[in-house]
Amino acid sequence: RPNIPGARRRRHPEAGRGRGHVRRQHGGDGTVCPPAAAAVRVLRGHQHSVTCLVVSPDDKFIFSAAKDGSVIKWEVESGKRLCVVPGGKKGTEGQPMGHTAHVLCIAISSDGKYLATGDRNKLILIWEAATCKRLYTFTGHRDAVSGLSFRKGTYQLYSASHDRSVKVWNVEENAYVETLFGHQDVITGMDSLSRECCVTSGGRDGTVRFWKIPEESQLIFYGHQGSIDCIQLINEEHMVSGADDGSVALWGLAKKKPLALVRQSHGTQGSAQDLQQPYWVSAVAALLNSDLVATGSHSGCVKLWKCGEGFQKLEPLCDIPLIGFVNSLKFSSAGDFLVAGIGQEHRLGRWWRVKEAKNSICIIPLKCRAGAPGPMAADCA
Numbered sequence: 001r002p003n004i005p006g007a008r009r010r011r012h013p014e015a016g017r018g019r020g021h022v023r024r025q026h027g028g029d030g031t032v033c034p035p036a037a038a039a040v041r042v043l044r045g046h047q048h049s050v051t052c053l054v055v056s057p058d059d060k061f062i063f064s065a066a067k068d069g070s071v072i073k074w075e076v077e078s079g080k081r082l083c084v085v086p087g088g089k090k091g092t093e094g095q096p097m098g099h100t101a102h103v104l105c106i107a108i109s110s111d112g113k114y115l116a117t118g119d120r121n122k123l124i125l126i127w128e129a130a131t132c133k134r135l136y137t138f139t140g141h142r143d144a145v146s147g148l149s150f151r152k153g154t155y156q157l158y159s160a161s162h163d164r165s166v167k168v169w170n171v172e173e174n175a176y177v178e179t180l181f182g183h184q185d186v187i188t189g190m191d192s193l194s195r196e197c198c199v200t201s202g203g204r205d206g207t208v209r210f211w212k213i214p215e216e217s218q219l220i221f222y223g224h225q226g227s228i229d230c231i232q233l234i235n236e237e238h239m240v241s242g243a244d245d246g247s248v249a250l251w252g253l254a255k256k257k258p259l260a261l262v263r264q265s266h267g268t269q270g271s272a273q274d275l276q277q278p279y280w281v282s283a284v285a286a287l288l289n290s291d292l293v294a295t296g297s298h299s300g301c302v303k304l305w306k307c308g309e310g311f312q313k314l315e316p317l318c319d320i321p322l323i324g325f326v327n328s329l330k331f332s333s334a335g336d337f338l339v340a341g342i343g344q345e346h347r348l349g350r351w352w353r354v355k356e357a358k359n360s361i362c363i364i365p366l367k368c369r370a371g372a373p374g375p376m377a378a379d380c381a
Helices: none
Strands: 039-045 051-054 061-066 072-073 081-085 103-108 112-118 122-128 135-139 145-150 156-163 165-170 175-181 187-191 199-201 207-212 216-222 228-233 238-243 248-252 260-262 284-285 290-295 299-308 314-319 324-333 336-342 361-364
Touching: 051 336, 051 361, 061 103, 061 336, 061 361, 112 145, 112 156, 156 187, 199 228, 207 228, 228 284, 238 284, 248 290, 284 336, 290 324
Parallel strands: 051 103, 051 324, 103 145, 145 187, 187 228, 284 324
Antiparallel strands: 039 361, 051 061, 061 072, 072 081, 103 112, 112 122, 122 135, 145 156, 156 165, 165 175, 187 199, 199 207, 207 216, 228 238, 238 248, 248 260, 284 290, 290 299, 299 314, 324 336, 336 361
C-alpha cells in the first residue's frame, strides 16, 4: 500500500534513487530510431484540440483530454477507445459526468489506481482509472487548474493553477492538505517524482520553481526570456522546460541558471527577416532517469534530444514530422514509444489555428525490437 500524506515527513524509500544520475542511456547508444511516417499511429476521438495526456504505469493504456471537456481511455496495443467521458454543457457541473470546460491537465497515480483531471472551471476531478468512474471533485483553486502530478508511490496529489498557487491533496482520503504560494504569474505546468517535492513553470514571471513541501520552501530558477509554458523532471535532480521564446532549458537543482539552453529550438516562423518569430515550445517530455528528451511546438515536428554529459548540453537527435500544435508529450515507461497530443490550437489559448491538423493522439514507436514486428516496432531501415 502506498504511503499517504499522514506520514508526510517520513523519507520515501525511493527518494535517493536515480538522484542526478543517468541510469538509462537512450540518446547515444543507438536504441532510439526515428520511425517511418507509416509507423506513427493516429488515434481520433476528441472533437477539439487535445490538451493533455498520460500513459498508464504498465504502458497498456493512454488517458487523454481535450478542449471539448472529453476524457478518453485508449488501449495502446489495439488503439481502441475503451472509455469515453464526453464533455458536458456549461451549468451541468453538478451532474456525475465529466468536465464542462477545457481540460488542461491530467495525472495518474504510480500504481494506476487513480486518475486526476483539471479544468478551466477551477475543478479537479478524481476518477477510478480502471473503470473511468468519477469518484471525487476537489474545489479550492480560484482560477483554471493547469498542472497535476501524483507523488510516486503515494496518493498525494499536487495541483497548480492560474491563481498562482500550488495545492496538496490526499486522494485516498478525499482530503485537502495545504496551499503554497510564490509565483508572480499563472502557473502553466508541473511535475513530481518520489520526493515530497514538485516543480512548476511560472509563465510570464520567468521562473521555474522547485517546491520543498514539508519545509514549505522553494528554490527559484531563472533563464528563459519568454513565458515558461511546460516543464518535466528528468530525474530527482534535473529537469527540462520550454518557453514561448522558442527556448528549451536543462536545469540542475544546484544552479539557479540553466545548465544548457537551446534558443529557437524549433526554428522561426514568418517571411520577412525582421518579422520572424520563434516557434513556441508547447510541450516537453523526458524519459525518466535517462538522457532522452522530446519537445513539441507547431513547427511541423516533434524533436528528440540527447542530454550531454552532466546535462551541460542538449544535442539534437532527430525530427519526427507531426502537423499541428503538440500540446502534450509523454514517453512510455519502457521508452519504446512516445505519445503526442495534437490540436489545431495551443492548449492555453487560440492565438493561431492550424487548419490542416487533426485533433488526435499520435503513438510514435522509438525502438527496434528483436523478433517478430509488433505494434510498437519501428522501421529503422
